[in-house]
Amino acid sequence: MHIDNLTTPCFLLNLDILERNIKKFQRLANANKTQLWPMLKTHKSTEITRMQVEAGAAGVLTGTIDEAEAVVEKVGVKKVMLAYPVLGKANIKRIIQLKKKAEVYIALDGEEGAREISQVLDSDEINYLLILDSGLGRFGVKADKVVPTIKMIDSYKNLKFSGICTHTGQVYGVSGKDKVDSIIEIELNSTKTAVENLKKSDYKCDIVATGTTPTFYEAIKAPHITVSRPGNYVFCDAIQVALGAATVEECSLTVMSTIVSHPTDDLFILDCGSKCLGLDKGAHGSSLVEGFGIVKDHPELMITGLSEEVAKVKINGQTNLKIGSKIEIIPNHSCSAANMTSYMIGYRDEKIERLIEVDIRGNSKKPRID
Ligand SMILES: Cc1ncc(COP(=O)(O)O)c(C=O)c1O
Numbered sequence: 386m387h388i389d390n391l392t393t394p395c396f397l398l399n400l401d402i403l404e405r406n407i408k409k410f411q412r413l414a415n416a417n418k419t420q421l422w423p424m425l426k427t428h429k430s431t432e433i434t435r436m437q438v439e440a441g442a443a444g445v446l447t448g449t450i451d452e453a454e455a456v457v458e459k460v461g462v463k464k465v466m467l468a469y470p471v472l473g474k475a476n477i478k479r480i481i482q483l484k485k486k487a488e489v490y491i492a493l494d495g496e497e498g499a500r501e502i503s504q505v506l507d508s509d510e511i512n513y514l515l516i517l518d519s520g521l522g523r524f525g526v527k528a529d530k531v532v533p534t535i536k537m538i539d540s541y542k543n544l545k546f547s548g549i550c551t552h553t554g555q556v557y558g559v560s561g562k563d564k565v566d567s568i569i570e571i572e573l574n575s576t577k578t579a580v581e582n583l584k585k586s587d588y589k590c591d592i593v594a595t596g597t598t599p600t601f602y603e604a605i606k607a608p609h610i611t612v613s614r615p616g617n618y619v620f621c622d623a624i625q626v627a628l629g630a631a632t633v634e635e636c637s638l639t640v641m642s643t644i645v646s647h648p649t650d651d652l653f654i655l656d657c658g659s660k661c662l663g664l665d666k667g668a669h670g671s672s673l674v675e676g677f678g679i680v681k682d683h684p685e686l687m688i689t690g691l692s693e694e695v696a697k698v699k700i701n702g703q704t705n706l707k708i709g710s711k712i713e714i715i716p717n718h719s720c721s722a723a724n725m726t727s728y729m730i731g732y733r734d735e736k737i738e739r740l741i742e743v744d745i746r747g748n749s750k751k752p753r754i755d
Contacts, residue, residue: 386737391730393643393711394657396722398729398741402637403619404436410601410618411440419605420444422466424596424616425452427720429745430729431459433619438462444488446596446614450479455745457487466490466514466550466594466614469524470498477505484511490547490592492516494524496537503541510543514592517551519575520568525551528578532586548592548611549579556599560672562629569603573610580609599630620719624666627673638723639681639713642696647708653686655696655712662714663721664691678714688714 414421426448444464447453494516516525596614620638625631646654680686690697716722
């Protein structure tokens with residue numbers, strides 16, 4: 386079936402671009418002898434995880450325990466890192482179960498988390514990465530506090546220090562490509578200082594994990610970085626384009642929509658809104674993006690407003706589009722957009738090939754309530 390025959394709105398995934406992105410990041414990581422552990426929260430799909438593992442990913446980073454369990458069970462992933470501290474007895478018990486099937490690394494950033502996990506672990510030992518705060522100001526400790534924090538965690542049993550991890554997500558808030566370089570510098574310097582401090586105190590640091598899509602290209606060249614954990618690179622999006630970290634041709638995920646109204650000369654209304662495209666301008670707010678996505682091949686169109694199910698599109702100048710025309714939109718933030726659908730329509734050369742389930746979509750796994 387041709388994609389033009391699809392009803393809209395729908396989520397299109399260009400499989401050629403997706404595969405190219407997966408292979409490119411893997412190839413670059415391999416060439417720099419850095420392990421690639423992709424962050425799965427971007428796509429929340431076991432099928433795309435399988436593609437990443439088949440391409441050579443050494444392990445994965447997950448945003449939720451649901452993601453971790455699903456890829457171990459359904460894809461057979463052997464190595465998993467959890468991105469954030471896991472708290473709550475039930476969650477910790479899930480990690481203990483997971484550890485029976487895969488090599489698991491939890492993330493810690495302080496004493497409370499360490500104490501709670503240590504108590505629940507009982508006799509099970511678990512590997513942990515200490516979260517380093519390299520400027521995002523979200524989790525973690527600064528480089529000069531790494532050693533004292535590990536010493537404190539050492540006093541809790543069954544927690545084995547395996548390395549450090551960091552995410553310079555502040556890169557998404559910078560004002561241009563040149564500023565991305567300054568974030569890369571921070572990523573490399575903060576991890577280097579932490580590694581040197583650990584060495585001075587005779588701590589063995591097997592893993593130094595960093596990763597964002599825009600900083601990936603340079604960060605993987607640093608010999609002290611052992612693991613890279615980018616996520617967004619599989620889809621890319623309008624924010625990556627605005628940052629100069631990707632081109633429109635590298636964006637694999639789009640929302641296809643139909644022009645359903647033309648109320649004034651300079652305005653179209655589309656049948657997709659914030660429940661497809663998302664309202665956000667990136668994880669950490671980018672002032673670089675204008676509007677709510679890039680309308681592919683139509684620079685004269687700008688999405689200026691979103692209701693939940695419809696969008697307002699300003700027409701600047703001449704356009705060959707009219708009511709009934711279909712357009713493709715590259716979302717501002719593809720990770721959020723992908724979480725708005727249960728499946729993406731995989732296609733090549735405008736022909737539909739297969740559906741790709743977003744089967745680990747947020748909150749899709751129902752809890753037991755008895
Ligand atoms: C801890 C952590 N690592 C890695 C990533 C992946 O970053 P990106 O999607 O920019 O590649 C994220 C994204 O939120 C993250 O939170």
